[in-house]
Amino acid sequence: MRKVLYLEPVGGIAGDMFLAAGIDLGVSPEALTQALGGLGVPGWKLAVSRAVRHAISGTHLDVVLDEREAHPHRAYADIRALIEAAPTLPPRAKERALAVFRAIGEAEAKVHGVSLDAIHFHEVGAVDSIVDICGAAVVLELLGDPEVYAAPPPLGSGTIRVAHGNMPIPVPATLELLRELPVRFEGVGELTTPTGAALLKVLARIAPPPADFRMERIGYGVGTKDFRDRPNVLRATLGRAEGQTEGLWVLEANLDDSTPQLLGYLLEHVLTRGALDAWVVPATMKKARPGHVLSVLVESSVKEAVVDLLLRESTTLGVRSYAVERRALERDWVEVETPWGPVRVKRGLRDGVVLNVHPEFEDCRRVAESAGVPLKQVMAAALAALGSGR
Numbered sequence: 001m002r003k004v005l006y007l008e009p010v011g012g013i014a015g016d017m018f019l020a021a022g023i024d025l026g027v028s029p030e031a032l033t034q035a036l037g038g039l040g041v042p043g044w045k046l047a048v049s050r051a052v053r054h055a056i057s058g059t060h061l062d063v064v065l066d067e068r069e070a071h072p073h074r075a076y077a078d079i080r081a082l083i084e085a086a087p088t089l090p091p092r093a094k095e096r097a098l099a100v101f102r103a104i105g106e107a108e109a110k111v112h113g114v115s116l117d118a119i120h121f122h123e124v125g126a127v128d129s130i131v132d133i134c135g136a137a138v139v140l141e142l143l144g145d146p147e148v149y150a151a152p153p154p155l156g157s158g159t160i161r162v163a164h165g166n167m168p169i170p171v172p173a174t175l176e177l178l179r180e181l182p183v184r185f186e187g188v189g190e191l192t193t194p195t196g197a198a199l200l201k202v203l204a205r206i207a208p209p210p211a212d213f214r215m216e217r218i219g220y221g222v223g224t225k226d227f228r229d230r231p232n233v234l235r236a237t238l239g240r241a242e243g244q245t246e247g248l249w250v251l252e253a254n255l256d257d258s259t260p261q262l263l264g265y266l267l268e269h270v271l272t273r274g275a276l277d278a279w280v281v282p283a284t285m286k287k288a289r290p291g292h293v294l295s296v297l298v299e300s301s302v303k304e305a306v307v308d309l310l311l312r313e314s315t316t317l318g319v320r321s322y323a324v325e326r327r328a329l330e331r332d333w334v335e336v337e338t339p340w341g342p343v344r345v346k347r348g349l350r351d352g353v354v355l356n357v358h359p360e361f362e363d364c365r366r367v368a369e370s371a372g373v374p375l376k377q378v379m380a381a382a383l384a385a386l387g388s389g390r
Helices: 015-024 029-036 076-084 091-112 127-142 172-177 194-203 260-272 300-313 361-371 375-388
Strands: 002-008 044-053 056-065 147-150 159-162 165-168 213-222 233-241 245-255 277-284 290-298 320-327 330-338 341-350 353-359
Touching: 015 029, 015 044, 015 056, 015 127, 015 194, 015 213, 015 233, 029 044, 029 127, 044 127, 044 213, 056 127, 076 091, 076 127, 091 127, 091 172, 091 194, 091 300, 127 194, 147 245, 172 194, 194 300, 245 300, 260 277, 260 290, 260 300, 290 300, 330 375, 341 361, 341 375, 353 361, 353 375, 361 375
Parallel strands: 002 147, 056 213
Antiparallel strands: 002 233, 044 056, 159 165, 213 233, 245 290, 245 320, 277 290, 330 341, 341 353
């Protein structure tokens, strides 16, 4: 079984609501504060309280600053340095927090027509927003790294005053972050903030939970505002999926100017970054150019790290991604004896029944090269040994 977290942005989603929902599910505020303590930002503390919206009780959270900043301008490089230098943040939480900030930065850069390096975060660069985003990554760690699913968020309507002046709701960065994802254009006021949109884009898939999802705990993160038409809460349900279906992502890039050496290098390195599988397929690109489609299968926890690697190491100008489900067999290893030495055999099982077996290639190659016999002979002997029970 695997852990699953299902988010329902009933009244929208913001960074503080995500943290509050996590605390309502049982995350310790003290453990959260300790993990965030290494961030090199001015004094702050988490103020946790109970609140009610439309007769629904939940947890409300404020990031209280000792000396409130007037929304300082921080570049992406500044925020990256803060996060990377934080000794108390788990490595996976660092990767996720950096991916959220990068997503916001790329959205802002596109909206303003500048490069990512030229973007200076305003509201999102403030201490409370840094704590919100890094805290959301830590919450997932403290919940046991669940797969995250979410219902389509309501975006709201009206106008809001930000550092750039009056903006329409949803603000342009929120729309850019959620482009091509399911959303709901409804509600009054800002229901989904840029931070909330980035958390959904990077950490979750906007889709129903698995069909075999079993609920265990339910939490409510209560927002600051009190809307007339809906409770301003983020509902978070933690549970388990009992079957073998896994929620994964496929990342793809079209490459019409890559050498065989670069393609081989990319395949090796995405696997070292945690990809489950990677493959290259020949294709005809625009202008009738021969090229390749590079595809990578990843879990949500390493998605952004692999996207970053593809953008930095390949010649592509963009990476596509889409959610998939995989039904996988249970796996174990059995060591068998061949006439030339021991070899491991991988077995694929379903409900305890062995459906597939395959000798481990590297073991067979090592034995074949050591004994000076054909590789295929070692592989056949390993399968025969498994079948005979030796």
